Amino acid sequence: MNILLLEPAEIVSGKTLLTGRRAEHLLKVLRVAPGDSVRVGVINGLIGSGQVLVIEGESVRLAVDLQRKPVCDIEVELILALPRPIMLQRILKQATVLGVRNFHLIRSRRVEKSFFHSPVLAPEKIHSILLDGMEQAMDTYLPEVTIHHQFKPFIEDVLPTLSGQGLIAHPDGAGTLAGIPISGESNQRLLLAVGPEGGWSDHELQCFADRGFYGFTMGNRILHVDTAVVSLLAQLQLLYDLRKR
Numbered sequence: 356m357n358i359l360l361l362e363p364a365e366i367v368s369g370k371t372l373l374t375g376r377r378a379e380h381l382l383k384v385l386r387v388a389p390g391d392s393v394r395v396g397v398i399n400g401l402i403g404s405g406q407v408l409v410i411e412g413e414s415v416r417l418a419v420d421l422q423r424k425p426v427c428d429i430e431v432e433l434i435l436a437l438p439r440p441i442m443l444q445r446i447l448k449q450a451t452v453l454g455v456r457n458f459h460l461i462r463s464r465r466v467e468k469s470f471f472h473s474p475v476l477a478p479e480k481i482h483s484i485l486l487d488g489m490e491q492a493m494d495t496y497l498p499e500v501t502i503h504h505q506f507k508p509f510i511e512d513v514l515p516t517l518s519g520q521g522l523i524a525h526p527d528g529a530g531t532l533a534g535i536p537i538s539g540e541s542n543q544r545l546l547l548a549v550g551p552e553g554g555w556s557d558h559e560l561q562c563f564a565d566r567g568f569y570g571f572t573m574g575n576r577i578l579h580v581d582t583a584v585v586s587l588l589a590q591l592q593l594l595y596d597l598r599k600r
Contacts, residue, residue, distance in 0.1 A: 356380050358394045358493045359405060359417075360486060366397070366419050371405070374414045381407070381415050395419055396495035425494050428541065429595050430456045431588065432517060434548040436463040436555070437502075438580045440473035444484055445581045451488025451498055453588040458500040461509050465553040471504060510562045519544030521568030524587060525555055530571035532590055539598030545591065549584055552577075 359381075365371045373381065381387045387407045395405040395417065402425055405417035433450055437443065437460045447458065462471070474480060481500050489495065503509040520536055522545060537543060548555075548563055555563075564570060573583065 356384075356490045358396050358402070358490055358495075360489060360495065361395060361397050361419070363397055363400060369420075370408070370416060370418055371395075372414055372416050378413055378415045382410070382413070387415065393417070394493065395421075396425070396493070397421060398489075398495055398497050400495055402493070402495055425496060427454060427456070427494075427496065428599075429454070429537075429543040429545060429591065430519070431545045431547055431591065432457045432459065432519060433584070434459045434461060434514075434546060435580075435584070436461055436549065436551040437466050437470045438551065440470065440475040442579070442581050443470075443473070443475055446584050447481065447484045447500070448488040448491075449581070449585050450588060451485050451494075452492045453585065453592070454492070454494070455498055455588065456496065457498050459503060459509070459513070460500065461503040462506050463551055463559055464506075464556045465551040471502070476502060506559065506562075510566070514546075514566055517546055519546045521546045521548070521563065521566060522591075523548040523550075523555070523560065523563045523568040523570050524573060524583065525550065525560060525570055526572055526575075526577060527554075528570040528572040530569055532571060532573065532594070534569075535571060535591070535594060536569055537591065537594045537598055539595055543595060547587060547591070549580060549587065552580055 359377050361371055389407050389409060391407045392404050396402040401421035402423055403421035405419050408416045408418050433455045485498055522535060
């Protein structure tokens with residue numbers, strides 16, 4: 356936990372009282388004492404510091420000073436063919452750490468229907484996973500996760516409402532990572548589509564291509580989806596940094 360995340364309502368007159376998991380981390384991991392300062396942030400708000408005022412049993416009272424917005428150079432929305440539940444947990448956390456702003460979990464031809472009934476998709480479970488990623492990355496932005504049970508309505512009704520340059524990864528893609536259209540301008544918006552382990556179907560690829568998505572390959576090796584997502588996000592950030600003006 357690299358930052359303590361607070362709900363806005365938890366701050367009253369510039370102070371907050373922490374109990375449970377967050378207080379335990381302060382007391383048992385950081386071993387704070389009155390006068391110590393720790394990093395804090397408000398979910399979907401500012402980042403700053405919290406000064407320990409008093410320790411009351413297993414609770415900690417902080418004075419909160421919020422100072423700045425979290426930094427985000429590129430805003431990525433991840434369009435992900437719903438993977439196996441155990442893999443989904445890893446992807447949600449690591450992609451949040453790497454700055455994904457929103458997730459669209461969609462059905463594709465090679466996605467099993469049973470995946471949509473996983474307990475991992477329960478709102479409280481998703482929220483917990485995302486918070487873990489935010490705490491690791493010292494980010495306050497809580498991504499939105501939307502579940503789409505059918506491919507056609509997503510492509511025809513939802514995708515046109517999303518903004519950003521579309522990118523779709525596929526082993527047989529014609530383009531390469533080097534050719535990805537990233538300008539390096541601030542607030543670059545990208546829509547990254549990553550398919551299932553068996554890849555997108557020809558029809559699905561064409562649907563994305565018809566809507567302006569740049570298709571590319573990551574090379575000859577076939578990666579697990581969680582590995583591919585982390586690798587792609589890291590390389591997109593690198594491309595942005597290299598082309599930044």
